[in-house]
Amino acid sequence: MTDDFDQDPRMTELLQFLSRKTGLTFSTSRSDIARDGVMRAMAAAGTSCLADYRAWLESDAAVFDSLVSELTVGETYFFRDHDQFDYLRREVLPAICRELGSDHVIRMWSAACASGEEPYSLAMLLDEEGLAQRSHVLGTDVSRDALAKAEAGIYRQWSLRGSAGDAARRYLDRRGTGYRLRNDIRDRVVLQYLNLADDSYPSFATHTWGLDVILCRNVLIYFDEQTVARVGRQLYESLRPGGWLLIGASDPPLRECAPFVVETADCGLIYRRPSLPAIGNPSDDVRTAPGRSTSLRRSASRVSSSGSRPESISTSRGESGRAASGSERRSGPADNAAQRAFRDGEYARAERLLSQSLDEADQCALYVRSVACRDSGDAARLCAECLSRNPTSTELHFLHAALLMELEQNLEAAEAARRVLFLDRTLAAAHFMLGAILRRLGDDSGAARAFRNASRICRARPPAEVQPLSDGERADRLAQAAEQNLRLLHPSSE
Known part of the structure; x- marks a missing residue:
């Protein structure tokens, strides 16, 4: 059968289809393995x-x-590439605490986390440094099977190999021939489906924004050159100014993908998003002519996975399609300058430009997004104040839910998400977020209902249609993510 498949053009077409969907590359040397x-x-x-x-x-x-899953090597173990974890402990965490203060919630993302050893290692490191209660760790992967293993938190001795195995063992309880992860560490990590090559990020909906640290190690080697460039740019945009990106030693370099600052350390190359320079007078930058339509979504500034810029849609629209404030408004010069500053990652500048002009819900929403890239707690408090003046803004309620979830205030986050849906039940991104919140709260039946609603709404829309409040996510991709979360909740139902 192998010889027949080698000669079958349908096999070649299948691999080409897979490459288009995932960005995986199948070179001549890997064709037999594929x-x-x-x-x-x-x-x-x-x-x-x-x-x-x-x-x-x-x-x-x-x-x-x-x-x-078959075509990618999910090879991982606790504290793999220990030098990089030492660098995080010795250089990165002290710098975050020194520069951003004791109230800052440290946000880390393990992209392509496989069976979970990497994000759990991050949670262990944060616990060792006394930072567990002021941190948020996200783990994502394209493999549902790997995410299910990560959710279970059951590991064998093979996951503890290497020089740092003992550091992880203290967080594991012996179970027969294997180990079970302690609940306090497992509860510190949020696991979710995300396809690095095809999904839209950064995004408030998936918490892939304003990150202090991203680990994306030993996955870029599987992507073709075009996909590496796109993923590198999106990872850059997902970092807060001054944030760190660590990749694997065998991964392709990313210095040409985005304006990274590349630093050399004993653990290899470190990629950073530049810190923001000092800001001059906001009025110095008010040059854009009035009359441009407003686009508050972060995704409007980046190239989508199909290579084109997504349509600019209002994220404060209800079922009727009218703006949440109830009237159309033309953007002024300060608005446009703030949008441009936000799009270019100059969040402090956008914050200053908007601080004197918060009369409309869309201005408030962009202001909240700008502040969130600096401090989630400040952004949540500001969002609550803005909602007192704009109680029918779906975007502000959505942002409030995302920020409260980020701050581990999950009961309040669920109520905020429900308020979005009270205003507009057709918002698939809000159903998706409610599902994620209820899953954290242990309400699996409620989470499943919310994910089903998100999937149903998206499947009824054109596949390529960008969904409101989703930060640029297409209907088909958001539906797939919702369905993957359903499978994680009910793995035996297939």
Whole structure:
């Protein structure tokens, strides 16, 4: 069967389809490995027919996900590449505390986290440094099977190999021949589905914004050059000014993808988003002519996964399509300058430009987003004040829910998300966020209902339509993410 598949043009077309969907590259040296992976995935799916399997990849996200898992090496263990964790402990965490103060919530993202050892190692490190209660760790992966293993928190001795195995062992309880992660560490990490090559980020909806640290290690090697460039740029945009990105030693360099500051350390190259310079008089930068329509979404400033800029849509619209404030408003010079500053990552400048002009809900929303890139707590308090003047703004309620969730105030976050849906039940991103919050609260039935609602709404829309409040996410991608979360809640229901 192997020889037949090697000569079958449908195998070549299948790998090309997979490359388009995921950004994975299948060089000549990897073609045999790729074909073997396809055959294993087909056997697991119970078919030997390439045509049937190709059709299933289009229609069944679980089948597609299993194939991606077969073709990527989820090789990981606790405190892998220990020198990088030492660098975080010795240089990064002290710098964050020194520069941003004791109230700052430290935000870290383990991108392509596989079975969870990496984000849990981050949570352990933060606990060791006495920072657990003021931190947020996100772990994402494209593999539903890997995320399910991470959720379970059950590991074998193989995950504890290496020089730092003992550092992780104190956070694990022995269970037969394996280990179970302590609940306090598992509860410090939020796990969710995200396809680095195809999803939209940074995003308030997925908490992939304003991050202090991103680890994206040993995954970029699987991507083609175009996908590496796109992912590198989006990772850059997901960092707060001054934030750190750590990649693997074998990953391709990213210095050409975005205006990173590249530093050399004993653990390798460190990529940083530049810190913001001192800000002059805001009026010095008010040059844009009035009359441009407003776009407050971060995603409006970046290239989408299809390579084109997404349509600029209002994120404060209800079912009727009218602005939440109830009237159309033309942007003035200060508004446009603030939007440009935010788009360019000059959040402090945007904050200053907007601070004297907070009469409209859209101005308040952009102000809150700008402040959030500096301090989530300040942004949450500001958002509550803005809501007292704009109680029907769906975007402000949505941002409030996202910020409260970030601050681990999950009961209040759930109420804020429900207020969004009271104003407009057609907002799939709000259903998705409510599902994520309820999942944290242990309300699996409520979370499943919210994810089903998000999927239903998105599946009823054109696949490429950007969903309001989603920071640029397409309907088909948001639906897939909701369905992946449903599978994580009910893995036995397939």
